[in-house]
Amino acid sequence: MSLLSDIALEHQARRIRLAQVTANRARAVWGRADVSALDASWSLLAPTLTAQVVASQVTAARQSAPYLRQVAEVAGDSVDRAVLNPSEFGGWMSDGREVGPALFGAVTTTKKAIGAGMAPRLAFESGAAFLATLVKAAVSDMGRAADATLATGKGYTRYVRVVNPGACSRCAILAGSDRYSKPFLRHPACKCTSLPIKDVSDIPKGVFASPEEYFESLPKAEQDRVFGKAGAQSIRLGADPIGVVNARRGAYMRPGIRNELGFDANGKPIRAFMTTDGATIRGSYGRQEAARGGAFTKGAGDRYRRTVNPRMMPETILQIARGDEVLAKALLRQYGYLR
Numbered sequence: 001m002s003l004l005s006d007i008a009l010e011h012q013a014r015r016i017r018l019a020q021v022t023a024n025r026a027r028a029v030w031g032r033a034d035v036s037a038l039d040a041s042w043s044l045l046a047p048t049l050t051a052q053v054v055a056s057q058v059t060a061a062r063q064s065a066p067y068l069r070q071v072a073e074v075a076g077d078s079v080d081r082a083v084l085n086p087s088e089f090g091g092w093m094s095d096g097r098e099v100g101p102a103l104f105g106a107v108t109t110t111k112k113a114i115g116a117g118m119a120p121r122l123a124f125e126s127g128a129a130f131l132a133t134l135v136k137a138a139v140s141d142m143g144r145a146a147d148a149t150l151a152t153g154k155g156y157t158r159y160v161r162v163v164n165p166g167a168c169s170r171c172a173i174l175a176g177s178d179r180y181s182k183p184f185l186r187h188p189a190c191k192c193t194s195l196p197i198k199d200v201s202d203i204p205k206g207v208f209a210s211p212e213e214y215f216e217s218l219p220k221a222e223q224d225r226v227f228g229k230a231g232a233q234s235i236r237l238g239a240d241p242i243g244v245v246n247a248r249r250g251a252y253m254r255p256g257i258r259n260e261l262g263f264d265a266n267g268k269p270i271r272a273f274m275t276t277d278g279a280t281i282r283g284s285y286g287r288q289e290a291a292r293g294g295a296f297t298k299g300a301g302d303r304y305r306r307t308v309n310p311r312m313m314p315e316t317i318l319q320i321a322r323g324d325e326v327l328a329k330a331l332l333r334q335y336g337y338l339r
Contacts, residue, residue, distance in 0.1 A: 002204040002205045002206050003074050003204075004071065004074050004075060004195065004204040004206075004207070005162075005195075005204050005205065005206030005207045006206070007067070007070050007071060007074060008071075008162045008193065008195040008207060009162065009206075011063065011067045011193060012162055012164060012191065012192075012193040014063060015060060015063060015139075015140060015143050015191075015193060016140075016164070016191050018056055018059060018060055018063075018139060018143075019056070019060075019135070019136040019139040019140050019143075020136065021056075022052060022053060022056040022135050022136070022139050023131075023132040023133075023135045023136045024132075025052050026049055026052060026053065026103075026131055026132060026135045027128050027131065027132055029045050029048055029049050029052070030045070030049070030106060030127070030128050030131050031128070032045060033045055033124075035110065035120045035121070035123070035124045036120070038107050038110060038111065039107065042104065042107050046100055046103065046104070049100075049103055049131075050099050050100040050103065053099050053103065053135055053138050053139065054090040054091050054099055055090070056138075056139045057089055057090040057091070057092075057099075057138060057139055057142040057143075058086050058087055058089060058090040059086075060089070060139050060140070060142055060143030060146065061084065061086035061087075061088075061089035061090070061142060061143065061145075061146035062086045063143060063146075064084055064086075064143070064146040064147045064149075064150045065083075065084055065150065067147065068147070068150050068151060068154060068196065071195065071196055072154070075197075075198075075202065077156075077198060079154035079155050079156070080153060080154050080155045082150060082153025082154045083153075084146060084149060084150045084153070086146065089142040089143075089145060089146050090142070092142070093137075093138055093141070094137070094138075094141040094142070094145065099138060102134060102138070103131065103134060103135070105130055105131075105134060106127040106128070106130050106131035106134070107127065109126055109127045109130040110123045110124055110126065110127030111123075113126045113127070133188050133189050134188075136189050137188050137189065137190075140186075140189075140190065140191070141186075143193075144184050144186075144193060144194065147193065147194055147196075148180050148184065148194065151180060151194075151196040152180050154196075156180065156196035156197070156198065157179060157180055157181075157198075158177055158178065158179055158180065158196070158197050158198070158199065158200065159177070159178060159179075159180060159194035159195060159196050159197060160176065160177045160178075160194070160195050160197055160203045160207050160208075160209070161174055161175055161176060161177075161178070161192055161193075161194060161208075162192060162193045162194060162195050162207055163175050163192055163208055163214055164191035164192050164193075166222075166226075167191070167192065167214075167226070168187075168226065169226050169227050169228075169231070169241075169245045170187055170245060171186075171187075171190060171191075171192050172211055172214050172215065172226060172227075172241065172245070173211045173241050173242045173245045173246070174192070174211070175208040175209070175210055175211050175213065175214040176208070176209055176210045176211070177197065177200045177203060177209065180196075195207055211241040211242060212235075212241060215227070215232075215235055215241055220232075223235070223236070227241070227244065227245065228315075230313075230314045230315040230317075230318050231244045231245065231314055231315075233314075233318060234314040234317070234318065234328075234332055234337060234338075237325060237328055237329055237332060237338070238329065238332070238338050239314065239332050239337040239338045240337060240338070240339065243278065243284060243336060243337045244314055244337060246277050246278070247275040247277045247278070247311075247313055247314070247337070248275070248277075248313075249275075249277050250275040250276030250277035250279070251273060251274070251275045251277075251313055252273075252274055252275070252276070253271060253272060253273055253274070254272040254273075254274045254310060261316070261319075261320060262320070264319040264320075264322060265322040265323055270316060270319040270320060271315070271316065271319070272312075272316060273312070273313035273315045273316045274310040274311060274312060274313060274316070275311050275312075275313050276306070276311070277311070278311060278336055279306050279307045279310070279311045280302075280303075280304040280305065280306050280307075281296055281304050281305045281306075282304055283336075284336040285307065285311045285335055285336030286304075286305075286306070286307055288334075288336050289307045289309060294307055294308065294309055295307075295308040295309070296308060311335050311336065312331070312335050314332065314337060317331045317332055317335065317337075
């Protein structure tokens with residue numbers, strides 16, 4: 001760890017606490033609603049909920065100035081004298097919607113759940129969960145936007161993602177440096193933040209420069225938890241973490257196959273898990289298939305041609321390999337996970 005990474009993690013912890021406290025308060029207000037009269041309840045509660053969230057968004061933005069000042073002092077960076085206006089970061093979601101109408105999604109979520117047959121009390125809790133997630137996103141997103149805005153104003157052009165300890169695999173594969181000119185990629189309830197840097201050579205110890213570096217920092221049990229046992233084992237064999245995680249986006253079980261792939265080392269039938277990710281002519285696996293002379297097809301609605309030979313998931317590959325690392329690596333390379 002370094003002083004800079006300590007500063008970045010402390011800033012992140014403050015932002016997480018603020019978002020969580022705001023979500024807890026929002027849930028408490030929501031708890032006063034009458035599930036049998038949601039619209040009337042919302043009319044009464046919405047002003048309080050909205051005011052709470054907007055105030056926390058402004059507080060999150062106010063955290064940016066002392067954070068950037070500490071970073072510049074410790075890093076010895078010469079920065080411009082830009083000044084942030086925190087009030088401009090309150091009242092809006094990252095997609096441009098006003099906070100109040102966006103929070104109304106808790107009502108529609110509850111109504112849809114009831115309409116689908118869920119018990120009103122459980123539906124009310126689903127609305128509370130939606131509200132808490134949205135509130136945390138509203139606070140965290142505006143805090144990140146304030147950090148990026150002030151950093152850009154002070155002359156920083158790059159940042160390194162501060163991956164939250166225990167982060168999910170989707171955040172883990174984004175570890176490393178990027179430019180402030182690009183949107184900060186995140187999922188709902190993402191806790192990651194950014195540390196401004198002048199150059200990629202300025203990444204401090206304790207902040208990860210790549211997905212591989214983050215993966216290696218984790219104990220084996222945590223690697224398995226975050227990336228899945230098969231995914232983590234594939235990465236330990238040299239597979240690209242980004243490819244392994246992204247493969248899950250298009251995962252499916254190939255229909256009509258029973259024992260076609262044989263049995264694994266424990267005598268269980270190998271399940272044919274495949275993925276559509278990377279399988280177009282422009283994807284990593286698709287390009288390899290094209291180089292090997294593989295066949296492609298284009299279905300109705302497809303933008304690009306896809307491989308006829310489906311792409312196996314790491315789970316299936318490792319089952320087929322039965323503990324044979326040489327075979328596992330060969331198959332991981334064949335299906336585009338290993339360079």
